[in-house]
Amino acid sequence: MAAFFSRIEMLHMLIVFSVFLSGSGFLRGIESFGINYGQVGNNLQPPEKVLDLLQSLKVSKARIYDTNPQILTAFANSSIQLIVTVENGMLGVLMDPQAALQWVSTRIRPYFPATRITGIAVGNEVFTGDDTTLMTYLVPAMVSIHGALVQVGLDQHIQVSTPNSLAVLSESYPPSAGSFRSELAGIMPQFLQFLSSTKAPFWINAYPYFAYKDDPTRISLDYVLFNPNSGMIDPYTKLHYDNMLYAQVDAVIFAVARMGFGGLEVRVSETGWPSKGDPDEVGATLENAAIYNRNLLRRQLGNQGTPLRPNMRLEVYLFALFNEDLKPGPTSERNYGLYQPDGTMAYNVGLSALSSTSSTSSTSVSLTSSATQVAKMGYQNLVYWMFVYLLAVQTLMGRPF
Structure with missing residues (x-):
């Protein structure tokens, strides 16, 4: 008994x-929510002020596009988990294991663990660029950097991956038809095998705004803004989608699975909506930007997953913290930020209210x-x-x- x-x-x-x-x-x-902290501006706040801003918003994750020592130093002993970036131009050098070890020993090791570096983004949208030689550098550079992390004992703390444009897909609609472009057939399995063996995520830069801008007469604005709408049903899986971002993510999951790596986690390294654009940039308005980001934040607060993986919360990094006034390209490129470079608010999405909401609050x-x-x-x-x-x-x- x-x-x-x-x-x-x-x-x-x-x-x-x-x-x-x-x-x-x-x-x-909202641990599944992070924000991209770009620095292509001439009037940016110092990193110490940016840290104060992130903490006031109760944001615990951020990504920067380099290994700026001022930021790494300023963010020490804070609650912010940080993803740093290897610039595209460094990939050829860092294929060499000794160069990668030197890079990790000088750019990462001195700051860890005081600065909570959790990821290294090796390059950005390399697979969809015009430099085919750079593509061949990517996986060897990732292997070398991961090997360097192993040597200094940080491989269990820092993941190595790379953000990809949605243009890596040849098909994305319906989501179950998701597949990679044929010209990536040689290199993509090597990349996915690396992610699988190191348990790193597949990062995707997903912008429903671009799809709407290119075809506003056929794509529902409510569907891309997370507003209430009838949505769409995938004819093969019968899954219902009420927003385009989740459909895009699931298309990537299907594409990855088609290559034999169905267990990989897919995360969103960038998504956002511009608050201003050129005359031909349909939908780039302050109102739409506020609606998209506010609705996205609400989904993140609920730790939602996509229809294909409803029980796995989707990790999303919003683009961006600041409007970056020195970025080239169309007007929209300089107007994705929640804040102006000097720290004044571009528009209010209620981030601090969302992160501290109580059962009795209006939020x-x-x-x-x-x-x-x-x-x-x-x-x-x-x-x-x-x-x-x-x-x-x-x-x-x-x-x-």
Whole structure:
């Protein structure tokens, strides 16, 4: 009998722990949300002020586009998890393992762990650039950098990957048709194999804005802005999509799976909406930017997953923290920021309110659908584990001891 109760107690502890894990999403807040901190501006705040801004917004993740020592120093002993970047021009040099070790030893090791560097983005949108030689540098450079992290004992703390443009796909609609461009057939398996062996994510820069700008008569603005809409149903999977971002992410997941790497996590390294554009940049308005980013933040607060992976929260990095007034290209390129370079607000998406919402706040009322979904999942998990518990008890009581 003592052995029986010992087993019951152990089973009880296991079930309670499982229920706790299944409900832990309530405590995560917006840990699945980060922001891109670009520096192509002539009036930017010093890194110490930027850190204060991020902390006031309760943002815990950021990505920079270099290894700026001023930022790495300023962010030391803070709560910010930081992804740093190897510039495209460095890839050819860092293919050499000794050069990669030197780079890691001077650009990463001196700042870690005081500065919480969690990822290294090796290049940016290399697979969709015009430099085919640069493409051949990418995977060897990633292998060398990861090898250097192993040598200095940081490989378990820092992931190595690269952000990709959505243009790596030849097909993205419907999501289940997602597939990579044929010209990447040789290099993509090498890249995916590296991610799989190092347990790193596939990063994608996904901008529904571009799809809407290119075809505003056929693409619903509400669909791309996360507003209420009828959405679309994938004819093959029968999954329902009420926004384009999730459809784009699932298209990438299908493309990765077609290459034999269905277990890889896909994360969004960039997404956003410009608040201003040229006359031919349809939809680039302050109102649309505020709506897109506000609705996205609400989804992140609810720790939502995509229809294909509803129980895996989607990690998203918003582009961008600042308008960068020195960026080349169309007007939209300089107007993705939540803030002006001097730190004044470009428009208010209510980020600090969203991250500190309480059950009695007005913000929480607007989050009802997301919160209800999370609560429903938690309740279903609880019922499931109670059923398993009772079934196990019944089985144990029927067995001799």
